Amino acid sequence: MTHAGTTAPTTAPTPPGADLPEHPESLWRSAEPKKSYDVVIVGGGGHGLATAHYLAKLGITNVAVLEKGWLAGGNMARNTTLIRSNYLWDESAGIYEHALKLWEGLEEDLGYPILFSQRGVLNLAHTEQDVRDSVRRVEANKLNGIDAEWLDPDEVAKVCPIVNVSGDIRYPVQGATFQARAGIAKHDYVAWGFARRASDAGIDIIENCEVTGFVTGGPGGDRVTGVRTTRGDIAAGTVALCAAGHTSVLLDMLGVPAPLQSHPLQALVSELLEPVHPTIVMSNAVHVYVSQAHKGELVMGAGVDTYNGYGQRGAFHIIERQMAAAVELFPVFARAHLLRSWAGVVDVTPDASPIVGATPYENVFLNCGWGTGGFKATPGLGAAFADTVAHGRPHPLIAPFGLDRFVTGALVDEHGAAAVAH
Numbered sequence: 356m357t358h359a360g361t362t363a364p365t366t367a368p369t370p371p372g373a374d375l376p377e378h379p380e381s382l383w384r385s386a387e388p389k390k391s392y393d394v395v396i397v398g399g400g401g402h403g404l405a406t407a408h409y410l411a412k413l414g415i416t417n418v419a420v421l422e423k424g425w426l427a428g429g430n431m432a433r434n435t436t437l438i439r440s441n442y443l444w445d446e447s448a449g450i451y452e453h454a455l456k457l458w459e460g461l462e463e464d465l466g467y468p469i470l471f472s473q474r475g476v477l478n479l480a481h482t483e484q485d486v487r488d489s490v491r492r493v494e495a496n497k498l499n500g501i502d503a504e505w506l507d508p509d510e511v512a513k514v515c516p517i518v519n520v521s522g523d524i525r526y527p528v529q530g531a532t533f534q535a536r537a538g539i540a541k542h543d544y545v546a547w548g549f550a551r552r553a554s555d556a557g558i559d560i561i562e563n564c565e566v567t568g569f570v571t572g573g574p575g576g577d578r579v580t581g582v583r584t585t586r587g588d589i590a591a592g593t594v595a596l597c598a599a600g601h602t603s604v605l606l607d608m609l610g611v612p613a614p615l616q617s618h619p620l621q622a623l624v625s626e627l628l629e630p631v632h633p634t635i636v637m638s639n640a641v642h643v644y645v646s647q648a649h650k651g652e653l654v655m656g657a658g659v660d661t662y663n664g665y666g667q668r669g670a671f672h673i674i675e676r677q678m679a680a681a682v683e684l685f686p687v688f689a690r691a692h693l694l695r696s697w698a699g700v701v702d703v704t705p706d707a708s709p710i711v712g713a714t715p716y717e718n719v720f721l722n723c724g725w726g727t728g729g730f731k732a733t734p735g736l737g738a739a740f741a742d743t744v745a746h747g748r749p750h751p752l753i754a755p756f757g758l759d760r761f762v763t764g765a766l767v768d769e770h771g772a773a774a775v776a777h
Contacts, residue, residue, distance in 0.1 A: 382547050382550060382551040382554070383426075383547075383550040383551055383553070383554035383560050384554045384559070384560070385560075385562070386419075386554075386559035386560055386561050387559075387561070388419060388421075388559070388561050388564065388584070388586050388587060388589050389419070389559065389589070390589070390590060391581075391589065391590035391591070391592075392417050392418055392419045392559070392589065392590070392591055392592070393415060393417040393418065393591075393592045393593065394410060394415060394417070394418045394419075394591070394592060394593045394594075394595060394744060395418075395419050395421060395582055395589060395591035395593070395594050395595070396418065396419065396420045396421065396595045396597055397421050397566050397582065397594065397595065397596050397597060397598055397605060398420075398421070398422065398429075398596065398597035398598040398599065399420045399421065399422025399426045399427060399550075399560060399561075399562065400422075400427050400428075400429050400430060400431040400546070400597065400599060401427065401430075401431040401542070401545060401546055401549070401729065401730060401733040401737075402597040402599070402722055402725075402729065402732075402733060402736055402737060402740070403420050403422070403595075403597035404420060404426075404427065404546055404549035404550050404553060404560075404737075405549050405733050405734055405736065405737025405738075405740075405741075406595060406597060406722075406736075406737045406740045406741050406744070407420050407549070407553040407558045407560075407737075407741075408465075408549045408552050408553045408556075408737060408741075409737045409738045409740075409741035409742070410558070410741045410744065410745060411552070411553055411556035411557075411558060412741070413741060413742070413745045415741075415744075415745055416556050416557040416558055417557075418553075418558045418559070419558070419559045419560075419561055419589065420553065420558065420559070420560045420561065421561050421564045421565075421566060421582070421584060421589075422560070422561065422562045422563075422564065423563070423564065423565035423566070423585075424562070424563065425562055425563070426546065426550060426560060426562050427542075427543065427546030427547075427550070429599060429600070429601075429699065429700070430599050430600065430699040430700065430701065430729060430730070431542055431543075431545075431546050431730070432542065432543065432546075433622070433667065433697055433698065433699035434542055434622075434699060434727075434729070434730040435622050435644070435646070435654050435655075435656045435730075436539040436540055436541070436542050436646075436648075436654070436730060437476065437537070437539060437635055437644070437646065437730070437731060438454075438455065438458055438471075438537060438538050438539060438540060438730070438731040439451070439455070439476050439534055439537035439538075439635075439731060440452040440454065440455040440501055440534070440536075440537070440731075441476070441478070441492065441493075441496050441501060441503050441532060441534040441537070442492075442496075442769055443491075443492050443495050443769060443771060444495075444767050444768070444769060445499060446708070446755040446756070446767045447708060447767060447769050448495070448496065448499040448501055449499075449752050450732060450735050450736065450739065450752045450753060450756075451728070451731060451732060451735065452499065452500070452501055452735075453735040453738070453739070453752055454731060454732045454733065454734050454735025454736065455536060455537075455731075455735075456735075457734035457735055457738065458471055458538075458540065458734055459471070459473075459536075461540075461545075461548075461734055462548075465548035465549065465551070465552055466548075466552070467544065467547065467548035467551060467552075468541075468544060468548075469540045469541055469544045469545045469548055470539075470540055470541040470544060470649050471538060471539075471540040472538045472539050472540070472649070473535070473536050473537065473538035474537075474538050474539070474633060474634050474635065474646075475514065475533060475534060475535045475536070475537055475538070475634045475635065476533070476534050476537035476538075476634065476635040476636075476637060477506070477511060477514060477515060477518075477531040477532070477533055477634060477635065477636045477637065478531055478532045478533075478637045478638075478639075479511070479518075479528050479530075479531045479636065479637065479638040479639075479640070479684075480528070480529050480530045480531060480532075480640075481526035481527065481528060481529060481638065481640040481641070482526075482529070482640065483529075485529065485639070485640060486529050486530055488771055489505065489530065489531070489532045490505050492532060492771070493505045493532050496534075501534070502534055502535055502536050503532060503533070503534050504532070504533050505530060505531075505532060505533075506530055506531050506532075506533050507530050508520040508527075508528050508529065508530060511528060511530065511531045514533060514633070514634055515632070515633060515634050515636055516633075517631060517632060517685050517687050518636060518684060518685065519683065519684055519685065519686055524683055524684075525641075525683060526638075526640045526641050526683075528684075537635060538635075539635065539646055539648070539649075541649060542730060545733065549737075561586070563585075563586075564584050564585060564586045565584060565585045566582050566583065566584050566605065566608075567583050567584060567585060567608075568582070568583035568608055569581070569582055569583065569594075569608055569609055570582070570583065570588065570590075571716070573717075577715070577716055577717055578716060578717055578718050579591065579594050579609070579716050579718060579719050582594065591718075592718065593718045593719075593720070593744055593747075594716075594718065594719045594720070595719075595720050595722065595740065595744050596719065596720065596721050596722060596723065597722050597723075597740075598723070599700065599701070599702055599723065599725070599729060600617040600665065600699070600700030600701055600702045601617070601665065601700070602615060602702055602721070602723035602724075603615045603617065603702070603723075606721075609714070609716065609719070611714055611715055611716075613710060613721075613723070613724075613758060614704055614705050614761050615702050615703070615704060615710075615723060615724055616663055616702070616703050617663055617664065617665060617700050617701065617702050617703075618659035618660055618661070618662070618663060618664070618700070618701055618703060619659065619660045619662075619664055619666055619667065619668065619669045619698040619699070619700060619701075620656070620658075620659045620660070620669070620698055620699050620700070620701045620727060621656070621657065621660065621668075621669035621670075621673050621674060621677075621696060621697070621698045622654065622655065622656040622657075622696065622697060622698070622699075623654075623655050623656075623674060623677070623693055623694075623695065623696035623697075624648065624652040624653060624654050624655070624693075624694050624695060624696075625652050625653040625655075625688070625691045625692060625693060625694055626652065626691065626692045626693075626694050627650055627651040627652055628647070628651050628652065628653065628691065629651065630647065630651065631647065631687065632645065632646065632647035632653065632685075634646075636684065636685075638680070638684060639771075641680035641683065641684060642657050642658050642676065642677065642680055643655060643656070643657050643677050643680035643681045643684065644656050644657075645681055645684075645685065645688075652694060653688065653691060655677060655678075655681055656677075656727075657673055657674075657676065657677035657680070658673065659701060659703070659727075660673060660698075664700075665700050666698070666700075667697065667698050667699060667700060668697070668698050669696075669698040674693075674696060678693070701725075701726050701727055701729075702723050702724050702725065702726065703724070703726045704724040704726070705761070705766070706760075706766040706767055706768045706769065706770070707726055707768065707769045707770045708724070708756060708766070708767040708768070708769050709722070709723065709724040709725045709726075709728070709732075709736075709753075709756050710722075710723050710724040710756060710757070710758050711723075711724075711736070711739075711740060711743075711749070711753040711756045711757070712743065712749040712753060712754070712756065712757040712758065713748075713749065713757065713758070714758065718747075720740070720743055720744050721758060722736065722740050724756075735752070736753075739752045739753045740753065755767060
C-alpha cells in the first residue's frame with residue numbers, strides 16, 4: 356500500500372536573512388486614542404489584530420485595538436508557531452480547517468511574508484489506546500475533508516528519519532497520525548502583517564493602553580458604553596475581548612463568570628543547527644513536541660505548569676522532563692545546547708475548547724479559552740469573530756463555542772486532539 360504522506364516534506368527551513376520584512380517600526384501608525392469608536396478590540400495580539408483586519412474587509416474601520424503592553428507581546432510572541440487542523444470533533448475541525456485554508460493564502464492577502472512552511476505534523480502513538488484514539492481521529496478527519504493518514508513505525512521513519520522508532524525505549528513508537536498540510540509560520544511577521552493592513556485601512560492600534568474598567572448603561576445596565584483605560588475613557592459602540600490569559604480579569608470587571616483557568620506554558624529553543632528536522636513531531640505520552648524554526652533552532656514545548664498564575668516564566672522541572680523526552684525520541688539532539696526558554700499565559704477551559712460569542716452584555720463579544728490552540732486559529736478566528744461583531748450574532752463556525760454550553764452541557768471535548776499541553 357502506498358501512502359501520500361510517507362515521504363519527508365520538501366520544505367526546508369528558510370536560510371537566515373531570506374525574505375525578511377522591513378523593520379516593524381514603519382509598519383503601522385502609532386495612534387492616539389480618539390474619544391469614541393464603533394468597535395473597541397481589547398487585546399493587540401494575533402486574534403485582536405486579525406479581527407481588526409477582517410472588520411476592515413467588511414468595511415468597518417472606525418475601530419481601535421487596545422494593547423496594554425507592546426503589540427503582540429503576549430502569547431503571540433511566546434507561542435511555538437504550530438499550525439494544524441486535525442482535531443477530532445466536527446465543531447473544532449470546522450474552525451481550524453477554515454483557519455488552515457486562510458493560512459494557505461495569507462501571505463497574498465496581507466501582502467507580507469509570514470514564512471508559512473507546510474512541512475506536516477506527526478502525532479505519535481505509544482500505546483494500544485493511543486493507536487485506537489489516533490486511528491479514530493484520522494477517520495474523523497477524513498469525514499470532515501481534512502487530510503490525515505495513519506502511519507506505521509517504518510512509515511514514520513520515512514517522514515522523519517531522526518525519530519527513534521526502535522522497540523527498546525521507554526515508550527516505543529507504535530505509529531502516528533500525519534497531516535501533510537500542517538506547518539509553521541513566523542509569529543512576529545504574522546502579527547506585523549495584520550497590524551500593517553489594519554493600520555493602512557484606518558484602524559487605530561494603540562499600545563501601552565491597559566483597560567482598567569468598563570462603563571455600563573442602557574436599560575438595566577445591559578450595555579457597555581465605554582472602556583476605562585490608562586490613557587483615558589474611550590466610548591465604544593461594541594467591545595470585543597481578545598485578551599487570552601488575562602480575559603478572566605476583564606470578565607471580573609464586568610461581573611461575568613467564565614470557567615477559565617490561566618496557566619504558564621513554557622517553551623524553549625536550542626542553539627542554531629543545520630536543517631535536520633523536516634517536520635513537526637508531537638507526543639502526548641512523553642509530553643514533548645519539536646519543530647525546527649526557519650533560522651535553524653529547535654523549538655520545543657511541553658505541558659502547562661499545573662499552578663494558576665500570570666507569570667511569564669515557569670518551573671525548571673517541566674524543562675527537565677521535556678528535555679529528557681526529547682532526547683529519548685531524538686537521540687541526535689543529545690549534544691544540542693539550550694539557548695533560551697520562556698513562558699506564555701494560556702487560558703484553559705474544562706473541555707479544552709475556546710469560548711467565543713455573546714456575553715450577558717448585548718454589545719460585548721467574548722473570544723478566549725483557546726489554551727494552546729490560539730495561534731493556529733488566528734486567521735479563521737479573526738474572520739469569524741469579525742463577522743460576529745459586525746452582525747451582532749455568532750458566525751456559524753463559532754456558534755458551538757458559546758459560553759452557554761457550560762450550562763446546556765453541549766461541550767466540545769478536545770483534550771485528546773488538543774495535544775501535548777492540555
